[in-house]
Every structure is written in C-alpha cells, then in structure tokens.
Amino acid sequence: MGKMKMNSWQWQKKGEPENLVLKESNIPELGKDEILIQNTFIGLNPVDWKLIENGHPDWEINHIPGVDGTGIVIKVGDNMEHLQLGSRVCYHTDLSKAGSFSTHTIVKGNSIMTIPNNLNDAAAAAFPCPSLTAIQAFQKIPSLLNKIVLVSGAGGSVGYFLTQLLLESGAKVYVTAGKLHHQEFLKMGVLKALDYKDKDWKKEMKKSLQGNLFDVVFDMVSGAHAAGLLDLISYYGHMVAIQDRIKENLLSPFTTCVSLHEIALGAFHKYASQQQIAHLMQNGEKLLCKIRTGILKQREFKITTFDSLPQHLAEMKKNNLSTKYLVKI
Structure with missing residues (x-):
C-alpha cells in the first residue's frame, strides 16, 4: 500500500x-x-x-x-x-x-x-x-464585574468575541470600532461606541466617562496605539495589549501603577x-x-x-x- x-x-x-x-x-x-x-x-x-x-x-x-x-x-x-x-x-x-x-x-x-x-x-x-485569544485576554483580569472597560478595535473577530465575554461578566463596556459596527454593539449593551480614526474620539470618550477612567483597556490595534491609551487608565488599572507589546519605560514608576499584560496564543504550544x-x-x-x-x-x-x-x-x-x-x- x-x-x-x-x-x-x-x-x-x-x-x-x-x-x-x-x-x-x-x-x-x-x-x-x-x-x-x-x-x-x-x-x-x-x-x-x-x-x-x-x-x-x-x-x-x-x-x-x-x-x-x-x-x-x-x-x-x-x-x-x-x-x-x-x-x-x-x-x-x-x-x-x-x-x-x-x-x-x-x-x-x-x-x-x-x-x-x-x-x-x-x-x-x-x-x-480569535476566540481563544479573546478568552486568554479576558482571563488576564481577575474580576470584571462593574469594572469600566474599553475594547479598542472591537470590530474584528477577537474584539467582537471579547466584548461579548465582558458584557456577560457584568463589565461596563465601551468600544472603539468602525462606524458600521456601532449600532450592533449598542444593542448588545455597550455603553458607548466611537471610531478611533476620528480625531477627537478620546476627548469624546473622556466626556462620556464623567470624570472616571478605565479600569481596563484591551487593545486590538497595535503597540503604538495601545501606548497612546495609557492616559485613559485609572490608578492600578490594566492594559491588555493583544496585538503587540508595550514597553514598560513608557510608564513612570510609582505613579498610576498600571499593569501591562501581553497575549500570545501561539506560545502555548511551547511554553x-x-x-x-x-x-x-x-x-x-x-x-x-x-x-x-x-x-x-x-x-x-x-x-x-x-x-x-x-x-x-x-x-x-x-x-x-x-x-x-x-x-x-
């Protein structure tokens, strides 16, 4: 044979x-x-x-x-x-x-x-x-009930799935995504949906938070984009960079104490x-x-x-x- x-x-x-x-x-x-x-x-x-x-x-x-x-x-x-x-x-x-x-x-x-x-x-x-990446990102944060959370770049498969997991957990979810996805996210229970390509989206997002900052940001865009979101994170908050890593030296020590998390699904096979x-x-x-x-x-x-x-x-x-x-x- x-x-x-x-x-x-x-x-x-x-x-x-x-x-x-x-x-x-x-x-x-x-x-x-x-x-x-x-x-x-x-x-x-x-x-x-x-x-x-x-x-x-x-x-x-x-x-x-x-x-x-x-x-x-x-x-x-x-x-x-x-x-x-x-x-x-x-x-x-x-x-x-x-x-x-x-x-x-x-x-x-x-x-x-x-x-x-x-x-x-x-x-x-x-x-x-996409879904195993989303669950790995989701599980980086010990408790999400009532936490104020941003999913940045939520329009793709990972962000779409992650947003649902966060809503299911009782988090208060905000997203950035292309405008064609906004209505669907709002129907799902997302509190605010903006397009991160709009020049003033961060200013509008801060306004919608009414003086608060995010407990957690999940970024699906890039390391550079994630670094630009650090000022939206509260004291002892979390940045989960799914698309790339953030360099630790971008954060001043002993200030907001933001925790940086990296996601690498494919690494599970080896490590x-x-x-x-x-x-x-x-x-x-x-x-x-x-x-x-x-x-x-x-x-x-x-x-x-x-x-x-x-x-x-x-x-x-x-x-x-x-x-x-x-x-x-």
Missing part, C-alpha cells in the same frame, strides 16, 4: 500570499502523541498573511502555513488511542509545525477541541484563533504546561457550546474554495478586512 497523500499550500519565501504554491506530498508518519485530521474547513486569520509576509524562525521552504482548521480524526498515534476515530474537532496549530492550509494536518492530540453536536464545521473553523493546555482546550469547548446555543455570536463569515485561498489572504491584507474567510475542502 502506498503512502497517503495530501495537497497543501506551501510557503516559499517572505512576501505576498500569492507566492504560496499548491503541491501534493506524502503525509508524514505520526508521532506517539499526534493525530491526523482530514480537514473540512480552514479558518483564515490576519496572522496568516502576516507570517507569510514576514516569515517565521522555524519555517523553511515548502512549509505549510495556517493556524486554524476543523476536520475529522482519521488516525491516532500510539499514545492517543483513547481518542475516537471519526470525531469532529477544531484546532490551533503550532507555528513550528506544518499548519492547516492542507487537506490533512497533524496536531498534538492534547491540543484539539471536540465540536458539539448541532454546531457546523464552518463555525468551528472560525473559532480557534504552557500540560495542565494549562488542557484548561485552555476545555474553556474552548465550553465557548463552542455557548456558540451552539446562541449565547455567544461569531462575526459573519464567507465560505470560499481551497483553490482561492491565497487570493483571499491577499484581499485581507490589502483591505484590512474584518471579513472572516473560511476555506472549504
């Missing part, structure tokens, strides 16, 4: 998503702690085109990118025989390994989330990167303990159930074809779209 084959989009060099090349190759042998997933959908994220453009220290020519996918478990390693073949799962990949831009992906068996019944594969493929990974996957499965029951909503997504994957990555990069693309295998 010949080796199983897979088709995948492979990275050749730093540059545009259109530089990806579609190739057929053998599916590698499984390690003892690994499983083989036959993908049904691939979720595209901004981090995908950013990595293709800039490369990654562990990538060599013909590396398979892609962080999010959904599929069926069709083979398991020796230590993973407790996992049921045919299970529907979604996953976030280790950037140092072959990713999801393929008909088949190998992942660690402890890094998957089982998809609940009555939740379709497309919704599950849209879930891992998290087995217990932490299990906890993250369990949290993910709970959130998937809340999506299934309609308690939490996802951004609308568009389904496209495997052949057009690079084209849509390029479109995401060019237009900075909040559109969520899913690739159907």
Whole structure:
C-alpha cells in the first residue's frame, strides 16, 4: 500500500500570499502523541498573511502555513488511542509545525477541541484563533464585574468575541470600532461606541466617562496605539495589549501603577504546561457550546474554495478586512 497523500499550500519565501504554491506530498508518519485530521474547513486569520509576509524562525521552504482548521480524526498515534476515530474537532496549530492550509494536518492530540453536536464545521473553523485569544485576554483580569472597560478595535473577530465575554461578566463596556459596527454593539449593551480614526474620539470618550477612567483597556490595534491609551487608565488599572507589546519605560514608576499584560496564543504550544493546555482546550469547548446555543455570536463569515485561498489572504491584507474567510475542502 502506498503512502497517503495530501495537497497543501506551501510557503516559499517572505512576501505576498500569492507566492504560496499548491503541491501534493506524502503525509508524514505520526508521532506517539499526534493525530491526523482530514480537514473540512480552514479558518483564515490576519496572522496568516502576516507570517507569510514576514516569515517565521522555524519555517523553511515548502512549509505549510495556517493556524486554524476543523476536520475529522482519521488516525491516532500510539499514545492517543483513547481518542475516537471519526470525531469532529477544531484546532490551533503550532507555528513550528506544518499548519492547516492542507487537506490533512497533524496536531498534538492534547491540543484539539471536540465540536458539539448541532454546531457546523464552518463555525468551528472560525473559532480557534480569535476566540481563544479573546478568552486568554479576558482571563488576564481577575474580576470584571462593574469594572469600566474599553475594547479598542472591537470590530474584528477577537474584539467582537471579547466584548461579548465582558458584557456577560457584568463589565461596563465601551468600544472603539468602525462606524458600521456601532449600532450592533449598542444593542448588545455597550455603553458607548466611537471610531478611533476620528480625531477627537478620546476627548469624546473622556466626556462620556464623567470624570472616571478605565479600569481596563484591551487593545486590538497595535503597540503604538495601545501606548497612546495609557492616559485613559485609572490608578492600578490594566492594559491588555493583544496585538503587540508595550514597553514598560513608557510608564513612570510609582505613579498610576498600571499593569501591562501581553497575549500570545501561539506560545502555548511551547511554553504552557500540560495542565494549562488542557484548561485552555476545555474553556474552548465550553465557548463552542455557548456558540451552539446562541449565547455567544461569531462575526459573519464567507465560505470560499481551497483553490482561492491565497487570493483571499491577499484581499485581507490589502483591505484590512474584518471579513472572516473560511476555506472549504
């Protein structure tokens, strides 16, 4: 019997998503702690085109990118025989390994989330990167009930999901996002929605706070943008920079005592303990159930074809779209 084959989009060099090349190759042998997933959908994220453009220290020519996918478990390693073949799962990949831009992906068996019944594969493929990032950011703050919170750049998938988690926790939530999202956020219970591209948005936001400052700011824009929000944070408040880090020397010591938090979902593959990974996957499965029951909503997504994957990555990069693309295998 010949080796199983897979088709995948492979990275050749730093540059545009259109530089990806579609190739057929053998599916590698499984390690003892690994499983083989036959993908049904691939979720595209901004981090995908950013990595293709800039490369990654562990990538060599013909590396398979892609962080999010959904599929069926069709083979398991020796230590993973407790996992049921045919299970529907979604996953976030280790950037140092072959990713999801393929008909088949190998992942660690402890890094998957089982998809609940009555939740379709497309919704599950849209879930891992944005939603696990949101829950990691959310859990940085010990108590959020009645806290005054800003979600900066809430229009994308991470901010949209995080805003719902904050509202569910009883926080008093303010957001910045593109104007087309404002009415939806206000209907959800957000107290104020402004566009951070407007010149005077900070002045208007301060006015709406009636002399208060934010207990917590979650920034989805950039490190530089997050640094510009430090003056909106109260004494002993928190800055959770999701898109980039803030340099500590931007804060004067022994003044407002603002705590700086960084978020790096992909780092869990290398640095998290087995217990932490299990906890993250369990949290993910709970959130998937809340999506299934309609308690939490996802951004609308568009389904496209495997052949057009690079084209849509390029479109995401060019237009900075909040559109969520899913690739159907």
